[in-house]
Amino acid sequence: MALVAGRKTFAAGKTLLLRAGVWLGAEAAARGGNGARRFVSQRVLVESDVTAGIATIKFKNPPVNSLSLEFLTEFIICLEKLENDKTYRGLILTSDCPGIFSAGLDLREMCGKNLAHYAEYWRAIQETWLKLYLSNMVLVAAINGASPAGGCLMALSSDYRVLADNPRYRIGLNETLLGIVAPFWFKDVLVNTIGHRAAEHALQLGLLFQPTEALQVGMVDQVVPEDQVQSTALSVMTEWLAIPDHARQLTKSMMRKATADNLIKQREADIQNFVSFVSRDSIQKSLQVYLEKLKQKKH
Numbered sequence: 354m355a356l357v358a359g360r361k362t363f364a365a366g367k368t369l370l371l372r373a374g375v376w377l378g379a380e381a382a383a384r385g386g387n388g389a390r391r392f393v394s395q396r397v398l399v400e401s402d403v404t405a406g407i408a409t410i411k412f413k414n415p416p417v418n419s420l421s422l423e424f425l426t427e428f429i430i431c432l433e434k435l436e437n438d439k440t441y442r443g444l445i446l447t448s449d450c451p452g453i454f455s456a457g458l459d460l461r462e463m464c465g466k467n468l469a470h471y472a473e474y475w476r477a478i479q480e481t482w483l484k485l486y487l488s489n490m491v492l493v494a495a496i497n498g499a500s501p502a503g504g505c506l507m508a509l510s511s512d513y514r515v516l517a518d519n520p521r522y523r524i525g526l527n528e529t530l531l532g533i534v535a536p537f538w539f540k541d542v543l544v545n546t547i548g549h550r551a552a553e554h555a556l557q558l559g560l561l562f563q564p565t566e567a568l569q570v571g572m573v574d575q576v577v578p579e580d581q582v583q584s585t586a587l588s589v590m591t592e593w594l595a596i597p598d599h600a601r602q603l604t605k606s607m608m609r610k611a612t613a614d615n616l617i618k619q620r621e622a623d624i625q626n627f628v629s630f631v632s633r634d635s636i637q638k639s640l641q642v643y644l645e646k647l648k649q650k651k652h
């Protein structure tokens with residue numbers, strides 16, 4: 354097992370420092386005789402079935418799988434490894450944290466930090482989304498927990514969404530409830546999924562949908578009993594993998610390219626927008642109040 358601290362080159366010639374020890378010697382991990390491999394990194398678990406060509410990424414960033422910079426760094430590396438390894442044609446995204454798919458962006462990365470940090474963080478968010486949204490693999494989200502904001506975006510960026518039937522597992526882009534605004538590319542992905550009118554309604558009110566509502570509005574494709582989420586994701590994956598890759602990939606690209614290009618052509622401006630927005634005193638105050646409310650909820 355090799356622990357490395359290095360540099361990861363991102364688009365636009367920028368680099369993201371790998372702060373965390375990240376395990377890159379994945380292939381050396383336990384490799385069963387049945388074609389099963391298990392990659393391990395600190396915050397991202399990758400299990401794979403080589404024979405079927407299917408990998409499963411389990412988010413493992415307790416307590417709530419927030420998208421911290423360290424988590425995103427590991428996640429991007431895992432995604433790249435899978436994308437570049439032609440063994441894998443399908444990827445299931447799910448969570449290792451009971452009851453939470455992902456709490457979305459890590460609010461601590463957006464509070465009380467300097468401008469360079471906000472820029473670095475936002476670039477990692479953009480990179481994660483572009484890699485997910487444009488993946489050549491079939492992506493199925495097995496949503497086994499709450500999925501607000503950035504967590505919802507990860508699910509929406511998949512090709513198919515299976516949500517556990519538990520009223521506590523709400524999903525949606527709730528940014529306005531935090532006093533912030535969903536970026537235009539979050540909005541674009543929501544519009545592509547549920548249509549303009551429903552997206553406008555959901556975004557303005559920051560709606561978090563319960564499973565039956567999410568199914569009704571088209572935010573997820575299937576709602577199943579909690580203990581059937583993984584098996585359903587797997588059988589959906591098998592169906593999708595029956596389609597010839599080249600035809601499916603070109604079709605996916607045809608459907609998604611314009612949305613991704615919209616961000617790609619203005620990545621730097623989008624970073625600057627985020628930095629100037631999030632560093633405003635009023636926004637910092639809103640985020641701090643929201644974080645404080647989350648903390649006090651327990652007491």
Ligand SMILES: CC/C=C\C/C=C\C/C=C\C/C=C/C(=O)SCCNC(=O)CCNC(=O)[C@H](O)C(C)(C)COP(=O)(O)OP(=O)(O)OC[C@H]1O[C@@H](n2cnc3c(N)ncnc32)[C@H](O)[C@@H]1OP(=O)(O)O
Nearest residue numbers: 419456457458459460461499501502503534627630647648
């Ligand atoms: C002009 C516009 C230009 C540019 C755009 C600008 C800005 C917009 C930018 C970005 C868009 C933002 C996207 C986001 O994703 S923001 C994050 C939104 N997420 C949420 O609202 C979820 C908040 N969390 C919850 O609702 C609950 O925690 C949850 C349902 C996920 C789980 O509930 P549970 O009861 O199981 O746990 P808690 O006790 O609430 O939490 C445990 C622990 O974790 C901390 N926590 C929770 N969520 C976050 C988070 N997102 N980031 C950081 N920390 C989080 C929580 O405070 C608790 O901490 P502690 O008390 O210390 O244990």
